[in-house]
Amino acid sequence: MPSSTDELRSRPLATLITPHQLAERYPLDRTMTDTVTQARAEIEAILTGQSHKLLVIIGPCSIHDPAAARAYAERLAELKRRYADRLCIVMRTYFEKPRTIVGWKGLINDPHLDGSFDVNTGLALARKLLSDINALGLPTATEFLDMVTGQYIADLISWGAIGARTTESQVHREMASALSCPVGFKNGTDGNIQIALDAVRAAAHGHIFCSPDKHGKMSIYQTDGNPYGHVILRGGKAPNYDEHSIADAAAQLSALGLPPRLVVDLSHGNSQKQHQRQLEVADDIARQLVSGSRHIAGVMIESFIEAGRQEVEPGTPLLFGQSITDACLGWKDSERVLELLYRAVRSEAV
Numbered sequence: 586m587p588s589s590t591d592e593l594r595s596r597p598l599a600t601l602i603t604p605h606q607l608a609e610r611y612p613l614d615r616t617m618t619d620t621v622t623q624a625r626a627e628i629e630a631i632l633t634g635q636s637h638k639l640l641v642i643i644g645p646c647s648i649h650d651p652a653a654a655r656a657y658a659e660r661l662a663e664l665k666r667r668y669a670d671r672l673c674i675v676m677r678t679y680f681e682k683p684r685t686i687v688g689w690k691g692l693i694n695d696p697h698l699d700g701s702f703d704v705n706t707g708l709a710l711a712r713k714l715l716s717d718i719n720a721l722g723l724p725t726a727t728e729f730l731d732m733v734t735g736q737y738i739a740d741l742i743s744w745g746a747i748g749a750r751t752t753e754s755q756v757h758r759e760m761a762s763a764l765s766c767p768v769g770f771k772n773g774t775d776g777n778i779q780i781a782l783d784a785v786r787a788a789a790h791g792h793i794f795c796s797p798d799k800h801g802k803m804s805i806y807q808t809d810g811n812p813y814g815h816v817i818l819r820g821g822k823a824p825n826y827d828e829h830s831i832a833d834a835a836a837q838l839s840a841l842g843l844p845p846r847l848v849v850d851l852s853h854g855n856s857q858k859q860h861q862r863q864l865e866v867a868d869d870i871a872r873q874l875v876s877g878s879r880h881i882a883g884v885m886i887e888s889f890i891e892a893g894r895q896e897v898e899p900g901t902p903l904l905f906g907q908s909i910t911d912a913c914l915g916w917k918d919s920e921r922v923l924e925l926l927y928r929a930v931r932s933e934a935v
């Protein structure tokens with residue numbers, strides 16, 4: 586008999602497909618496996634300073650329309666090939682959005698954008714899209730927010746993030762300690778980088794972590810610890826992409842015996858949520874790279890086909906390739922930023 590004191594504020598809506606069932610529907614082929622394996626190895630070498638390439642995580646704030654994401658990926662795959670000797674380009678494919686209060690929580694949670702919360706379809710769309718993008722030879726990056734849904738897509742992810750709102754969360758650090766890809770931890774929304782430094786150290790440890798296994802059975806996992814945790818400077822009340830903030834964070838990493846290498850988010854607090862300001866941040870980062878900074882391992886850029894953002898209005902068609910969460914750079918500006926960064930890594934005048 587169910588207890589009369591429990592589940593008073595929740596009810597099951599549907600049964601979830603298992604990660605194994607979904608992976609059987611969309612298995613990794615040889616090309617996808619190679620894309621993931623090679624990208625993870627390249628990112629690891631960048632984070633430890635063995636590779637001088639710049640990691641560039643670029644793409645929409647969130648995926649809401651797989652067709653638009655595919656169209657973007659095809660353009661980006663071309664630039665990935667063009668700049669492969671200096672840039673390691675990875676596409677942002679964010680399916681879960683952490684909200685400051687409430688709002689649309691991403692394609693997995695509500696794929697039809699209408700409050701129908703068809704999570705099984707959301708998971709299938711996400712996995713199919715990741716398969717298609719990796720099949721182009723373009724690796725993918727995502728934020729791991731939910732404790733369950735990562736099990737459905739993690740094998741297709743080359744770089745993971747823990748967001749500003751969850752870096753301090755113990756279970757997210759435990760999850761990161763289990764993930765097979767390198768994981769970046771954002772500083773807090775207020776600008777606190779201490780929580781990201783603590784997270785890198787916590788995730789490097791092994792933990793006991795409870796999670797569903799690939800067959801959906803609740804399991805106790807022993808994790809090994811993730812040696813490729815790193816800090817992402819995303820700004821807060823004030824930006825933190827300037828030379829001084831980066832050197833300060835790098836010094837704190839060194840003092841902890843960690844590689845003084847980090848990723849700089851051009852968006853969020855660093856652009857004060859004004860998408861075009863990512864261009865100014867990119868100029869500054871390029872200047873720092875040209876002047877020889879060894880601390881900048883990578884950058885994150887919010888970019889889509891169309892600049893800006895749009896509201897979802899029932900009955901009104903959406904503009905193809907424009908964000909429905911944070912505003913993004915449009916394609917032309919994105920191309921310009923990638924060229925600028927490429928030239929900066931080559932240490933040419935910018």
Ligand SMILES: O=C[C@H](O)[C@H](O)COP(=O)(O)O
Nearest residue numbers: 646682683684685686688911
């Ligand atoms: O990157 C996306 C947003 O900044 C983040 O999900 C918070 O969004 P919100 O403040 O609009 O809820």
Ligand SMILES: C=C(OP(=O)(O)O)C(=O)O
Nearest residue numbers: 683748749750771819853
């Ligand atoms: C939500 C994001 O960033 P942050 O956690 O820095 O707000 C994001 O990168 O989509």
